[in-house]
Amino acid sequence: MSDRHVTRRGAATLLPAGWPQPKGYANGITARGTMIFIAGQIGWDAQGRLAEGFLAQARKALENIVAVLTEGGAEPQHLVRLTWYVTDMAAYRGALAELGAVYRDVIGRHYPTMTLVEVKSLAEPGALIEIEATAVVPD
Secondary structure, rough: OEEEEEEEOEEEEEOOOOOOOOOOEOOOEEOOEEEEEEEEEEEEEEOEOOOOOOOHHHHHHHHHHHHHHHHOOOOOOEEEEEEEEEOHHHEEEEEEHHHHHHHHHOOOOOOOOOEEEEEEOOOOOOEEEEEEEEEEEOO
């Protein structure tokens, strides 16, 4: 039997019995409502200028996700899935502590389901990270 943790927004995180508690993500989430699908966001500003370095690009990509959420009437706690694409897994692993602080600063302590994939390159030259998101705003 699954251990379900219901949040104040009506969504529930899923943790199968006997599984260890994940750190920084959820194994699964149930949610009902209006779905918002956010294209992969990279670390650039409204003028198309990329931030300098992995952590700065990660922060800006997360901030861009929050901007799109806001446009859709949603907030970070409505996120149910993030897919991270990085061009250098060693850079990601080397920045985990700092990246966690950046994540909490922008998103808070809400941890949706997440997937991380290393890719050879991204469509935008110079981009080091791209994050795709899905959110559900409760009815």
